[in-house]
Amino acid sequence: MTGGLRIIVTRPQPDADFTALKLRDLGHHPLVSPSLEFLPLDIKLPDPGKLNGLVVTSVNALRAIRERGLLSPFLSLHAWVVGDATADTARAFGFKTVTSAEGTATDLALLLNKVKQPLRLFYASGRDRAADLVAMLRAGGHFVVSCPVYEMRPIPDLQSSVILALEAATVDAALFYSVRSAESFAEGVRKATGAAFDLPCLCLSEPIAGALRARGFTRCYPARQPTEAALFELLETFSVHQFGP
Numbered sequence: 001m002t003g004g005l006r007i008i009v010t011r012p013q014p015d016a017d018f019t020a021l022k023l024r025d026l027g028h029h030p031l032v033s034p035s036l037e038f039l040p041l042d043i044k045l046p047d048p049g050k051l052n053g054l055v056v057t058s059v060n061a062l063r064a065i066r067e068r069g070l071l072s073p074f075l076s077l078h079a080w081v082v083g084d085a086t087a088d089t090a091r092a093f094g095f096k097t098v099t100s101a102e103g104t105a106t107d108l109a110l111l112l113n114k115v116k117q118p119l120r121l122f123y124a125s126g127r128d129r130a131a132d133l134v135a136m137l138r139a140g141g142h143f144v145v146s147c148p149v150y151e152m153r154p155i156p157d158l159q160s161s162v163i164l165a166l167e168a169a170t171v172d173a174a175l176f177y178s179v180r181s182a183e184s185f186a187e188g189v190r191k192a193t194g195a196a197f198d199l200p201c202l203c204l205s206e207p208i209a210g211a212l213r214a215r216g217f218t219r220c221y222p223a224r225q226p227t228e229a230a231l232f233e234l235l236e237t238f239s240v241h242q243f244g245p
Helices: 015-025 059-067 084-093 105-112 133-139 160-167 179-192 206-213 228-243
Strands: 006-009 029-032 036-040 053-056 078-081 097-100 120-126 143-154 173-176 201-203 220-222
Touching: 006 015, 006 160, 015 029, 029 160, 036 059, 036 179, 053 059, 059 084, 059 120, 059 143, 078 084, 078 105, 084 097, 105 133, 120 133, 133 143, 143 179, 160 179, 173 179, 173 206, 173 228, 179 206, 201 206, 201 228, 206 220, 220 228
Parallel strands: 006 029, 006 173, 053 078, 053 120, 078 097, 120 143, 173 201, 201 220
Antiparallel strands: 036 143
16 A cells, blocks of 8 residues: 555544544544534433442443543442443543443443343433443343433534545545444535545444445445454455555
């Protein structure tokens, strides 16, 4: 590969900048255009003294509670999280006991439901939930309280630099980390230009790729598992295929 790829990063901030930095380290040229905006909600949380654990399926849940100044009382709890990136953030925020499912919300439910004794859990969620984790955990015998602590609001317009690059056909690929970010990006493309539907879309999972296909994108490729490491492996394979070894 010569010169690296021009890659649109659709993640919300601050994660978009973290991903862009990794791409630059690999020799690529990221175009940051978040499709969603992170907003912490006004929240009233349960008493952590009555709980065994905190369950989160996104690092944004931890960020939201921390931004409201409410995280400290929960740090003594066992944090059950969906993936390793969220686990790293939980430890960085001060949690001592953290368990990662290394997968999806369903994997997290399966992991927790292997615990023999019933647990009293607080699931800190986003306003829009991709899976009914509460129902899955209650089916496993756990007591679960839940409330949304953040929302991801669609950003209706693409960055002007991204629009220009799409119109000039100088973008090599785009990275997608959630169904909602894919949907928001597709709407931004529809508003700005009709020239991007053959854009290679590298996706964290098959549901994300499916959401893009349903909106007219024809080259959508899911990672082998829903982790950024697997997505970057897909990007490397794509790079070699496009430009040769």
